[in-house]
Amino acid sequence: MKILTGNDLKSGAVTWWTGYDWSIHVEDAVDVGDEADAIAAREEGARRVNAPCAIDAERDAKGGVRPVHIKDRIRALGPTVRPDLTLKPADPEAGNWVI
Amino acid sequence: MYRYDHYDQAMVDSRVEEFRDQTRRRLEGMLSEDQFKPLRLQNGLYLQLHAYMLRVAIPYGTLSGAQMHALADIAGKYDRGYGHFTTRQNIQYNWIKLDEAPDLLADLARVEMHAIQTSGNCIRNISSDQYAGAIADEIIDPRPYAELLRQWSSFHPEFLALPRKFKIAVIASQTDRAAMKLHDIGIRMVRNDAGEIGAAFYVGGGMGRTPMIAPCIREFVPVDQLITYSEACLRVYNRYGRRDNKYKARIKILVHELGREKYTRQVEEEFAHLLTQGIEPPLAELKRIATFFADPPFETGLADDVDRSDPGFALWLDRNTLPHKQPGYAIAVISLKPVGGIPGDASVEQMHLMADLATRYSFDECRVTHAQNIVLPHVRKADLFAIWQQLEAAGLGAANLDTVEDIIACPGLDYCSLANARSIPVAQKISRRFSDTGKTAELGELKLKISGCINACGHHHAGHIGILGVDRKGTENYQLLLGGSEGDDTSLGKITGPGFDEDGIVDAVERATDVYLARRQEGERFLDTYRRVGIDAFKEAIYG
Ligand code: SF4
Numbered sequence: 001m002k003i004l005t006g007n008d009l010k011s012g013a014v015t016w017w018t019g020y021d022w023s024i025h026v027e028d029a030v031d032v033g034d035e036a037d038a039i040a041a042r043e044e045g046a047r048r049v050n051a052p053c054a055i056d057a058e059r060d061a062k063g064g065v066r067p068v069h070i071k072d073r074i075r076a077l078g079p080t081v082r083p084d085l086t087l088k089p090a091d092p093e094a095g096n097w098v099i
Numbered sequence: 100m101y102r103y104d105h106y107d108q109a110m111v112d113s114r115v116e117e118f119r120d121q122t123r124r125r126l127e128g129m130l131s132e133d134q135f136k137p138l139r140l141q142n143g144l145y146l147q148l149h150a151y152m153l154r155v156a157i158p159y160g161t162l163s164g165a166q167m168h169a170l171a172d173i174a175g176k177y178d179r180g181y182g183h184f185t186t187r188q189n190i191q192y193n194w195i196k197l198d199e200a201p202d203l204l205a206d207l208a209r210v211e212m213h214a215i216q217t218s219g220n221c222i223r224n225i226s227s228d229q230y231a232g233a234i235a236d237e238i239i240d241p242r243p244y245a246e247l248l249r250q251w252s253s254f255h256p257e258f259l260a261l262p263r264k265f266k267i268a269v270i271a272s273q274t275d276r277a278a279m280k281l282h283d284i285g286i287r288m289v290r291n292d293a294g295e296i297g298a299a300f301y302v303g304g305g306m307g308r309t310p311m312i313a314p315c316i317r318e319f320v321p322v323d324q325l326i327t328y329s330e331a332c333l334r335v336y337n338r339y340g341r342r343d344n345k346y347k348a349r350i351k352i353l354v355h356e357l358g359r360e361k362y363t364r365q366v367e368e369e370f371a372h373l374l375t376q377g378i379e380p381p382l383a384e385l386k387r388i389a390t391f392f393a394d395p396p397f398e399t400g401l402a403d404d405v406d407r408s409d410p411g412f413a414l415w416l417d418r419n420t421l422p423h424k425q426p427g428y429a430i431a432v433i434s435l436k437p438v439g440g441i442p443g444d445a446s447v448e449q450m451h452l453m454a455d456l457a458t459r460y461s462f463d464e465c466r467v468t469h470a471q472n473i474v475l476p477h478v479r480k481a482d483l484f485a486i487w488q489q490l491e492a493a494g495l496g497a498a499n500l501d502t503v504e505d506i507i508a509c510p511g512l513d514y515c516s517l518a519n520a521r522s523i524p525v526a527q528k529i530s531r532r533f534s535d536t537g538k539t540a541e542l543g544e545l546k547l548k549i550s551g552c553i554n555a556c557g558h559h560h561a562g563h564i565g566i567l568g569v570d571r572k573g574t575e576n577y578q579l580l581l582g583g584s585e586g587d588d589t590s591l592g593k594i595t596g597p598g599f600d601e602d603g604i605v606d607a608v609e610r611a612t613d614v615y616l617a618r619r620q621e622g623e624r625f626l627d628t629y630r631r632v633g634i635d636a637f638k639e640a641i642y643g
Contacts, residue, residue, distance in 0.1 A: 010126060011196045012150035047128050051146060069573055071512060074521075075148050079513040081441055081523045085179055085194075 001031040003065060004039055005072065006052035014075045015049060016065075022049055024087065026076035029057065029065045066097070073098045100163055100464060101246050101391040103211040110254065111208045114215060118142045119201035126198060141221075143214025144200055148516045151195040154217040155207060159227035159245040159269070160188030160467040164458030167465055169210040171450030177203045182450065183514075184435060184443040186507055186558055187266070188226050188467040189217060193514055215253065220261045222252035222333075226268045228276045229468040232392060233476040235424040238290050241271035243389040244298070244325060247380065248286075250388075251326050258333055262340035263348040265333070266305075278469060278585035280304045280313045281561060283350045284332055289319065296322045302332055302362070303354030306555035310591045311351040316363040324370075327379045331370035335362065394425075395462035395477055401427020405480050412487050415498040420483065429480050431461075433473040433490060434497040434505060438534040439527050442508040443471030452493045460486055469558075470507055470546075472500070503538075503545040503612065504530040507558055511551030511568060512575070518551035520568025520575035521601075525549055528605045533612075542612055545625045546584075561585035563626045564608055565592040577604035581611060581637055582629050595638050607641050614640045 003026075004017035015022035016029035017039060023029070032039060036054035043049045056068040067073050077098050078086030088094040103111070118138070125135040139145075143154040155170070162170070170190055174182045177199050178192040185191055195203065207213055216223055225245045232240040248267060252258065258265070268277045271288035279285035285301035297319040304313025320328040336350045339357070354362045403426060407413040421430040433453060435443050445453070453473050457465035460482045466474040478486060490496040499505045506529060509515065511522030526549055533539045548562030552569075559565035565580035576598040583592030599607050612625065614637050619628045629637065 007146060007150070010198050012146065012194075014149055044132070047126070050132055070575065071148070071516075071518070074512060078149060079193075080521065081513050081527070 001057050001059075001065075002033060002036055002054045003029040003057045003067070004032045004036050004052055004054050005029070005075070006040070006044075006049035009047050009050040012050075016076075017043070017049075017052075026057075026067065027064045060097070070098065100161055101158070101242075101388060108208070108211070111211070111213045111215070114142070114213065115201060115204045115208050118204060122197060122201050137219070139197075139200075140218040141215065142200075142204065143217035144195065144197075145218060146516075147193065148512075148514055148518075150193065151197055151200065152514070153192045153195045153200065153203065153214055154185070155190050155192070155212060155214045156217050156224040157189050157212070157467050158249050159225055159231070159242055160229055160469075161242065162457070162465050162467065163210075164454045164463045164465070166210045166212060167450055167454035167457060169206060169212070171447045171454065173203055173206055174450065175447040176206075181444050181446045183441075183510060184445065184467050184471050184473070186469050186471060186509070186556055187224060188229070188469055189224055190467070191510070193510075219259075220263050220265075221259050222255065222261075222265045222267065225249050225252070226266070226277055226282075226469060228270045228272060229466040229474045230276060230421065230430055230476065231271070231466075232394070233423055233428075233430050234272065235422060236274055237270075237272040239271050239288055239296055240389075240392050241269045241288050242392050243385060244271075244286070244288060244322075245269040246388045246391075247326065247385055248329065251329065251380070258337065261333070261337055262342045263345070263350075265336075265350065267329075273587065275585070275587050275589070278558065278561060278589075280589045281306055281310070281558075281585055282313065284329065285313050286325075286329075291319050298322065298325050298328070300328060300332065302366075303351040303359075305349055305351040306558060306560050307349070308346055308553045308555075309349075309351065310555070310560040311355060312589050312591065313351070314354070314359045316359060316366065322385070323382050324374070324379060327373045328366075328370055330378060331366045331373055334369050334373075335365045339365075395464075397425045397428060397477070398479070399427075401479060401481065403427060403480060405483060409484070411491070411496075411498070412484055415487050415496060416483060418498040418502070419500045420478075423477065425477070427480055429478050429483060431475040431478045431483060431486060432468070432500050433475065433495050434499055435472050435495070436499055436505050436530065437494055437497045438499075438504060439531045440494075441523050442506050442526050445473075449493055449495055452489060452495070456486055456489065470505065472505070499539060501544045501546065502540070503533045503542050503547055503564075505546075506530060507546075507548040507562070509550050509557035511549070511557075515551060517554060518568065519553075519570040520551050520577060522549040522551040522557055522566075522568060525566060525568075525577060525601060525604060528601070529608055532605055532609060536609075538612065538616075541616065543624060545612070547608070548583075558585060559583070560591045561589070562592060563624070563629070564611060566604060566608075567594075569598060571598065575601060577601065579604060579607050579611070579641065581634060582626065584626055593634055595634065595641055597642075610640045611637050
């Protein structure tokens with residue numbers, strides 16, 4: 001599947017396209033098929049996202065969205081060396097999802 | 100330390116206001132990202148893996164206590180409670196919000212700092228010897244010359260759009276502690292036979308994709324022609340450096356392709372022309388700058404004895420302090436490499452403590468090293484124990500300077516959008532491995548450097564042991580290099596062979612060190628043994 005990601009213009013936070021809005025949680029991301037460019041252009045023009053780009057993802061064992069490349073998984077979670085600063089600071093399994 | 104004059108302050112303040120306006124226009128939609136990106140980059144603001152990242156320039160790595168306090172305050176107010184000291188003697192903040200960036204820059208300007216020219220194809224922050232003005236082996240303090248170059252290169256209209264970024268280092272000792280020959284221009288202040296001060300120019304060094312050691316193109320440039328000669332070097336590069344291919348655009352490629360002689364000849368021609376133009380600032384300006392770097396009021400008659408009865412302190416004393424030019428004083432290095440820690444990171448509290456120590460014990464001065472540590476340059480030996488106790492209590496007491504635990508590591512894939520692989524976890528595992536096995540002390544001086552991609556911010560080419568992160572079909576992989584050095588005997592490491600996964604590279608490093616321990620001769624460092632026995636013995640042990 002293709003999902004769309006970018007950064008919030010003001011905060012710089014990593015965001016994911018949910019089909020109608022942007023979320024900081026990758027599990028909210030939806031398959032954009034071949035609509036990525038159109039959505040990206042529209043959302044960027046409206047300043048709801050900065051530097052959008054489509055990436056490859058797949059469904060993980062629990063049905064969640066998992067970017068294919070490790071770089072995007074680190075973007076989705078946060079730095080692996082600072083679990084306290086990730087989106088899931090209390091989840092000891094979060095690091096395994098990245099690696 | 101240099102203090103801004105009215106012009107410096109006005110320039111920096113007006114730049115903050117200019118950026119405030121540019122940011123407002125971006126947020127209001129009057130500027131697109133394509134239009135805004137070069138503007139934010141000119142102010143050191145990148146968009147990185149997780150957020151905006153701000154790189155702040157620390158000229159030749161020197162900070163006052165107030166400046167270090169301000170860096171700590173910024174980490175607390177605008178970031179997530181920490182900062183990352185880099186191999187360019189700068190600091191980076193990883194979690195900056197665009198709408199807050201102008202206020203951050205205004206806070207920086209209040210302590211005479213900025214983030215200008217920390218990105219883009221311009222002359223970057225000038226780096227220098229972290230022990231400048233304190234170490235006995237320098238012929239003169241290099242910082243006034245670094246400052247003069249900083250002033251010349253700041254906002255230099257001709258050099259704001261070079262073919263690629265441009266890095267200059269200035270030293271003034273025979274011992275190179277600033278990787279001088281691995282810069283676009285490395286300058287060594289020297290004294291000629293007549294006792295006059297001048298500069299030896301090394302041009303065309305660098306790491307990255309095509310590492311090269313800079314050749315010396317002129318052994319003596321009179322000090323009153325320093326800027327003119329620098330201008331000539333840059334002009335030739337600006338004119339002939341390749342703009343068609345980003346990977347061939349650094350000056351090292353130009354010098355390599357033209358050859359040292361031809362490049363030098365062109366520089367000399369340009370230099371002769373520029374000498375007729377009167378562009379050199381008056382020597383009085385250099386003298387004015389030099390007054391800011393006069394020795395602090397050292398006490399005399401101090402004892403050199405230190406009570407070594409505490410074994411932890413004695414270890415730190417042996418490992419992390421260096422002789423000072425002034426009797427009764429020492430240079431103390433604060434390691435930002437706790438075992439299992441993140442190289443170069445410091446928390447708000449740690450930065451405040453280092454600032455307090457600088458103010459109280461080191462004439463209000465500290466330095467950032469290219470090895471991502473902090474120096475207290477002028478400490479009374481009698482105060483060392485008190486300093487160490489406070490560092491210990493704050494998690495800053497690691498006694499591991501220049502050991503296998505004192506690893507340089509770039510942010511890598513944990514933070515950097517250009518990365519292929521993570522650097523920090525590898526550094527953490529290696530430092531833990533050697534700490535656990537207790538081999539660190541036995542290995543002595545061993546410089547290990549890790550980069551998360553070929554850009555080599557972690558100086559992997561110049562490590563006695565270097566590690567380069569690569570992407571192998573979407574997974575992290577690490578190549579091992581041996582035999583690099585960035586000191587007087589600068590050399591480039593050689594890749595040993597196929598790469599490893601994260602645990603494999605830690606094992607490979609340990610196997611390399613075992614070869615050293617087994618084969619070293621009296622007084623040899625790891626690098627010496629490697630150079631004597633050659634790479635094959637190491638390969639055999641590493642790949643079996
Ligand atoms: S070496 Fe590569 S991964 Fe490391 S900081 Fe530089 S660009 Fe990023």
